[in-house]
Amino acid sequence: MIPRRLTTVARILFYLLAFSAGYLLAHFTSKPASSTHLQTQEQAHPVIATNTGINSVVIPQSPTEAAATTTRATKKLTQDEAANNSTPRANAAFVVLLQNKDLHDMRKTMQNLEAVFNRKHGYPYVFLNDVPFTEHFKTHIRLIPREHWSYPSFVNKTQAALNRQDMENRNVPYGESESYRHMCRYMSGFIFRHEMVQEYDYYWRVEPGVSFSCDLLDIDPFMLMKTKRYKYGFTIALPEFVDTIPTLWDTVKRFRKQHPEHISRRNSLEWISYDKGDTYNNCHFWSNFEIVDASFFRSKAYLDFFQFLDDTGGFFYERWGDAPVHSIAAALMLDRREIHFFNEIGYRHGMYEHCPESPELQLKCACDPKDNVGE
Numbered sequence: 001m002i003p004r005r006l007t008t009v010a011r012i013l014f015y016l017l018a019f020s021a022g023y024l025l026a027h028f029t030s031k032p033a034s035s036t037h038l039q040t041q042e043q044a045h046p047v048i049a050t051n052t053g054i055n056s057v058v059i060p061q062s063p064t065e066a067a068a069t070t071t072r073a074t075k076k077l078t079q080d081e082a083a084n085n086s087t088p089r090a091n092a093a094f095v096v097l098l099q100n101k102d103l104h105d106m107r108k109t110m111q112n113l114e115a116v117f118n119r120k121h122g123y124p125y126v127f128l129n130d131v132p133f134t135e136h137f138k139t140h141i142r143l144i145p146r147e148h149w150s151y152p153s154f155v156n157k158t159q160a161a162l163n164r165q166d167m168e169n170r171n172v173p174y175g176e177s178e179s180y181r182h183m184c185r186y187m188s189g190f191i192f193r194h195e196m197v198q199e200y201d202y203y204w205r206v207e208p209g210v211s212f213s214c215d216l217l218d219i220d221p222f223m224l225m226k227t228k229r230y231k232y233g234f235t236i237a238l239p240e241f242v243d244t245i246p247t248l249w250d251t252v253k254r255f256r257k258q259h260p261e262h263i264s265r266r267n268s269l270e271w272i273s274y275d276k277g278d279t280y281n282n283c284h285f286w287s288n289f290e291i292v293d294a295s296f297f298r299s300k301a302y303l304d305f306f307q308f309l310d311d312t313g314g315f316f317y318e319r320w321g322d323a324p325v326h327s328i329a330a331a332l333m334l335d336r337r338e339i340h341f342f343n344e345i346g347y348r349h350g351m352y353e354h355c356p357e358s359p360e361l362q363l364k365c366a367c368d369p370k371d372n373v374g375e
Ligand SMILES: Nc1nc2c(ncn2[C@@H]2O[C@H](COP(=O)(O)OP(=O)(O)OP(=O)(O)O)[C@@H](O)[C@H]2O)c(=O)[nH]1
Pocket: 096, 097, 098, 099, 102, 128, 129, 130, 131, 179, 180, 183, 206, 207, 208, 288, 350
C-alpha cells in the first residue's frame, strides 16, 4: 500500500506535469488568431482582415519598405499575443467603407489605431466596397450587395439628376455627387445588415485617413459600451449644412406622429430642437466616427425610421447625410443615458478634431485642445 503522503505528493506532481504539458501544447500548436485569419482559407471568417491586415493591404514601394512593414507587424504580434488572448473582448469590429484609392490612407489609420488601442485588444477589421477591390485587397474583402447600393425603384433618376445639378450650382458640399448619396444611404440603413457586419454586436466606424491621438491601451470602448449599455458613442458634434436636408425634419415630424411607440420617453429632443420639436437645430453627431451597439440600428424602431425616410427618396432628391439621420434617430429613440460622449478618444478627421482638455487625459494624448472644433 502506498503511504498517504506519497500519494498526495504524486498527485501534485502529476497536476504540475499535466498543466505544463497542456500549456506547452497550447503554446506551440496555436497560431496567433490574427495571423490565421489571414493565412488559411478554411478559417471561420476568411474575409476578415485583422491587425496583420496591415501587411495584406500594403503595396510596397520598395523591398526595404516591405521588409520594414513586415518586421513591425511581426514584432507587434509576438509582443501582444498574450494580451490578445487574455483581454476580455466584446463581439465587435472596426467597420470601414472605403475605395481602392484609400489604400495608403487606410494603412496609416490602421497603424495608428493598432498603436494606440488595438495591438492590445485585437479586434478585427471589416472592409467594404461597392466595386471590386484591387488584387491587394481582394482575398480578404467582400462586395456590398447591389440591392444595398442602388436606387429604390420609385426614385425618379432624371429628377434626382436635376436636383444634383441645382445643388452643384448652389455650391452645396457634395451636392453634385451621386456616389456620395449612395454612401450616405448605405451608412444610414444598410451597413449594419451586411453579412460581414451582421455577426458583430458592436462596431466602430473608421474612415481612411482619420487619426487617433490618445493612448487607449487601458480602456476598451467596446467593453465600455457593453458594460454601461450604451447604444451610441460619439466624439464630435457639429451643425449640418441646411441645404442638404430641406425636408428631412418635416419627414421626421410625420414619423413621430405615425410611430409614437418608437419615441423614447427619456429622449434628447431638446438637444436637436430649441422649440420643442417644431424645427431642427441641425446639430448632429459627426458620424464618420461612431461606436454603436448595432442592435439599435437593427431594431424595429430604427428600421421603421430608416424605411420611412427612404420611402420619400430624400437621400437622392436632396442629400440627406447619415450623420443627421443617425443623430436624430439616437436623440428620439434612445434613452438619454444610452448616448455616450467618448471624451478620452482624441480623434481627427480632415480639418476637425476632438482633443480632450483635462490635464489628466492630456498626459495620454498628442493633440492640442486649442484645435478642437468650435475653439
Ligand atoms: N466604396 C465606396 N466608398 C465610398 C464612396 N463614397 C465614399 N466612400 C467612403 O465612405 C466614407 C465617407 O466618405 P467621405 O467622402 O469621406 O465623406 P465625408 O466624411 O462626409 O466627407 P469628407 O469630410 O470630405 O471626408 C469614406 O470612407 C469613403 O472612402 C463610394 O462611392 N464607394
